[in-house]
Amino acid sequence: MGFLDIKQATKSYGSLRVLHETDVSIEEGEFLVLVGPSGCGKSTLLNMIAGLEGISSGEIAIKGKSMNGVKPADRNIAMVFQSYALYPNMTVAGNISFGMEMHGIAKPEREKRISQVADLLQISHLLDRKPGQLSGGQRQRVAMGRALVREPDVFLFDEPLSNLDAKLRVDMRTEIKKLHQKLGTTIVYVTHDQIEALTLSTRIAVMFGGYVQQLGTPKEIYDNPANMFVAGFMGSPSMNLFPAKVVSADGKPAAEVTLADGKTAAIPFASDTLSSSIGRDIILGIRPEAITDRDGADRNSRAVHIVDAPVEVTEPAGSDTFVVSQIGGKDVTGRFRADVAVKAGDVFPFAFNMEKAVAFDPKTENRIA
Amino acid sequence: MSTMSKSSSLRPARVILYLLLALFCIYYLLPLYVMVVNSLKPLAEITSGGMMALPKQWTLAPWESAWSSAQVGVEATGLRPYFLNSIIMVVPAVALSTLVGALNGYVLTKWTFRGATVLFGLLLFGCFIPFQMVLIPMARMLGLMGLAGTVPGLIFVHFVYGIGFSTLYFRNYYAAFPTELVRAAQIDGAGFFRIFWRILLPSSGPIAVVCIIWQFTNIWNDFLFGASFSDFDSQPMTVALNNLVQSSTGVKEYNVHFAGAIMAALPTLLVYIVAGRYFVRGLMAGSVKG
Numbered sequence: 001m002g003f004l005d006i007k008q009a010t011k012s013y014g015s016l017r018v019l020h021e022t023d024v025s026i027e028e029g030e031f032l033v034l035v036g037p038s039g040c041g042k043s044t045l046l047n048m049i050a051g052l053e054g055i056s057s058g059e060i061a062i063k064g065k066s067m068n069g070v071k072p073a074d075r076n077i078a079m080v081f082q083s084y085a086l087y088p089n090m091t092v093a094g095n096i097s098f099g100m101e102m103h104g105i106a107k108p109e110r111e112k113r114i115s116q117v118a119d120l121l122q123i124s125h126l127l128d129r130k131p132g133q134l135s136g137g138q139r140q141r142v143a144m145g146r147a148l149v150r151e152p153d154v155f156l157f158d159e160p161l162s163n164l165d166a167k168l169r170v171d172m173r174t175e176i177k178k179l180h181q182k183l184g185t186t187i188v189y190v191t192h193d194q195i196e197a198l199t200l201s202t203r204i205a206v207m208f209g210g211y212v213q214q215l216g217t218p219k220e221i222y223d224n225p226a227n228m229f230v231a232g233f234m235g236s237p238s239m240n241l242f243p244a245k246v247v248s249a250d251g252k253p254a255a256e257v258t259l260a261d262g263k264t265a266a267i268p269f270a271s272d273t274l275s276s277s278i279g280r281d282i283i284l285g286i287r288p289e290a291i292t293d294r295d296g297a298d299r300n301s302r303a304v305h306i307v308d309a310p311v312e313v314t315e316p317a318g319s320d321t322f323v324v325s326q327i328g329g330k331d332v333t334g335r336f337r338a339d340v341a342v343k344a345g346d347v348f349p350f351a352f353n354m355e356k357a358v359a360f361d362p363k364t365e366n367r368i369a
Numbered sequence: 370m371s372t373m374s375k376s377s378s379l380r381p382a383r384v385i386l387y388l389l390l391a392l393f394c395i396y397y398l399l400p401l402y403v404m405v406v407n408s409l410k411p412l413a414e415i416t417s418g419g420m421m422a423l424p425k426q427w428t429l430a431p432w433e434s435a436w437s438s439a440q441v442g443v444e445a446t447g448l449r450p451y452f453l454n455s456i457i458m459v460v461p462a463v464a465l466s467t468l469v470g471a472l473n474g475y476v477l478t479k480w481t482f483r484g485a486t487v488l489f490g491l492l493l494f495g496c497f498i499p500f501q502m503v504l505i506p507m508a509r510m511l512g513l514m515g516l517a518g519t520v521p522g523l524i525f526v527h528f529v530y531g532i533g534f535s536t537l538y539f540r541n542y543y544a545a546f547p548t549e550l551v552r553a554a555q556i557d558g559a560g561f562f563r564i565f566w567r568i569l570l571p572s573s574g575p576i577a578v579v580c581i582i583w584q585f586t587n588i589w590n591d592f593l594f595g596a597s598f599s600d601f602d603s604q605p606m607t608v609a610l611n612n613l614v615q616s617s618t619g620v621k622e623y624n625v626h627f628a629g630a631i632m633a634a635l636p637t638l639l640v641y642i643v644a645g646r647y648f649v650r651g652l653m654a655g656s657v658k659g
Contacts, residue, residue, distance in 0.1 A: 081553060
C-alpha cells in the first residue's frame with residue numbers, strides 16, 4: 001500500500017467513460033507526472049484525486065484512508081491550477097492565508113507561515129499587491145505559495161506552467177524541481193508537455209484514451225516504451241517508427257527496410273528475441289539519437305550498423321543537425337553532429353544503434369521486442 | 370503635425386456636428402427646464418401664459434406645499450409620507466432581488482444540476498410575463514399571506530418580479546467568472562456560502578450596480594402594482610403623485626404638480642448620476658461573454 005493509492009478508479013459521464021480502470025500507487029515523496037494529449041483523462045484523474053470530480057467506481061485512498069465521498073477541503077491536499085485561480089479581490093497575503101483561515105488556524109500562526117512561504121518563494125515584497133498587479137511568473141509563485149502554506153499530504157498541479165512564456169517556463173520548471181527536492185513532498189502533476197514530464201518526475205504515467213498506457217520511471221518510459229503511442233508521444237523529436245520485416249541474416253534476426261532509392265537493407269538486431277518471428281512484419285522504433293553519423297555513434301554499443309541511405313532534408317539546429325531520410329515510406333530523423341558535411345541528395349552512411357531499437361506489432365501497436 | 374492639419378481641415382464638419390448635438394440636447398432638456406422653472410414660480414405666472422419664461426418672482430412655496438401640505442387624495446399631507454413609503458418599499462425590494470439574483474446566478478453557473486437550463490429558461494420567461502397577467506393571482510396570493518394593502522406586500526411583489534432580471538444579469542456575469550476560482554476555494558475549505566460571500570460577491574461590483582439601477586428604476590417608477598396592491602397608507606410615490614395631480618378640489622396648482630413630479634423623479638436621477646458610469650461598463654461586462 002502506497003501513500004496515495006488509486007485502485008480500479010473509473011469515471012463516466014452518463015454512458016461515456018472518460019477514465020477506464022486505473023491503478024496507480026504513489027509512495028511518499030514521489031513526483032508523479034500524468035502526461036498525455038488533451039482529452040486523455042489526465043485532468044479528470046487529477047480532479048478525482050482532489051475530490052472536485054466524483055469517482056464512478058473504484059477507490060482513491062490517501063495514507064490508507066479512503067477518500068471516496070470526502071470533500072476536497074478534508075483531503076489535506078493542495079492544488080495549483082493552470083490559470084493560477086488567485087482570488088482577484090484579495091491581496092497576495094490574503095490569497096495565501098485564505099485556506100488557513102478556512103481551516104481555523106489562528107492569526108499569528110497564519111502570519112508566521114505566510115512570511116515563511118513568502119521567503120521561500122521570494123514573494124515577500126508582493127504580499128500587499130492584488131493578483132491583477134502581478135506578472136505571470138509572480139502569479140505562478142503566489143499560486144504555489146498558497147498550496148505550500150497548507151502543508152498538505154499531496155500537492156496537485158494542473159498544467160501549472162502552460163500559461164507562461166517559453167523562457168519562464170523552463171526557469172519555473174527548474175524551480176519546481178528544486179522545491180520538490182528541498183521539501184520532499186508528494187506531488188501529482190498533470191501536463192501535456194512530455195519534456196516537463198521527463199525532467200520533473202520520479203515516475204510518469206502516460207495516458208491516452210482514458211487508459212494509463214504505461215507507468216514507469218522517465219528512463220523506462222523513454223527507453224522501453226510499452227506501445228507505439230508511448231514511443232511516439234515521449235521524446236522530442238519523437239521516436240522514428242517505420243515498417244520493417246524480420247528476416248534472417250547469418251542466422252540472426254534482422255530488420256529489413258526499404259530505402260528511398262528502392263534498395264533494401266537488413267539491419268541485424270542486437271538480441272535474438274525475434275529469432276522465432278522470421279518473416280513477420282513489424283514496426284521498428286528507434287530514437288533520433290540512435291541514428292547518427294558514423295563517428296557520432298555510441299562507442300559503448302556493440303550493435304552499431306551502417307546503412308547507406310539517401311538524405312532528403314537536413315535541419316541544422318545549432319548543437320546538432322537533424323538529417324531526414326525516407327525509410328519504409330516514413331520520414332526517419334537522425335541526430336548528427338553539427339559539423340558533419342551532409343547535404344540533401346547525398347547518399348550518406350547512417351549509423352543505427354540497434355541496442356536502442358524496439359519493435360512493435362503493426363496491428364496491436366504493442367511492444368514485441 | 371499630421372494630426373493637427375487633419376483636425377483643422379475637419380473643423381467645419383466638427384462645428385456642424387456640435388451644433389447638431391447641442392440642438393438635440395436642448396430638445397431633450399426642454400421638458401426638464403419647463404418642469405424646473407414652473408415649479409419655482411407662483412401659480413399666477415403660469416396661468417397668465419408665461420410657461421416658458423423664467424420666474425419673475427422666484428419661490429420655493431410650491432416645493433414646500435408639494436412636500437408637506439398639498440391635498441393628496443383625501444388628506445392634506447403632501448407627498449412626504451408616500452415618499453417614505455416608496456423608500457421603505459424600494460430599498461428592501463432592490464436588496465432582496467439583487468441578492469437572490471446573485472445567488473441564483475451563482476448556483477446556475479457554478480453548481481449546475483440537472484434541469485438548470487430549463488429552470489433558467491423559466492426564470493427568464495418570468496421577465497416577459499406582462500404585469501397585468503399576474504394582477505389577480507398576485508392579489509389572491511397577497512390576501513392569503515395577509516399582506517394585502519401593505520408595504521411588505523409591495524416589497525414581496527417587486528422582489529418576486531425582480532428575480533427574473535437580476536438572475537439573468539448575474540448568471541451571464543458569473544458564466545464568464547473562472548470556475549477554477551470556485552474550485553480553488555473549495556480546496557481551500559470554503560463552503561457554498563463562504564465562496565459566494567468571499568469570492569464571487571466582492572468581484573461582482575459592476576453587475577451589481579447594473580442590477581441595482583435597473584431594479585431601483587423599475588420599482589420606484591412602478592405605478593400598476595402600486596395602484597393595485599396598496600391602501601391609502603401604503604401608497605408609493607407614483608400613485609400619490611397621480612392622486613395629487615388628479616385631486617379635483619379647487620384650482621389646479623400646476624407649480625405644485627411640477628414640484629411633486631420632480632420629487633418623484635429625483636431618486637432615480639440621483640442613482641443614475643452616482644452609479645451611471647458603471648451601468649454601461651457592467652452591461653458590457655455581463656453581455657460580452659454571456
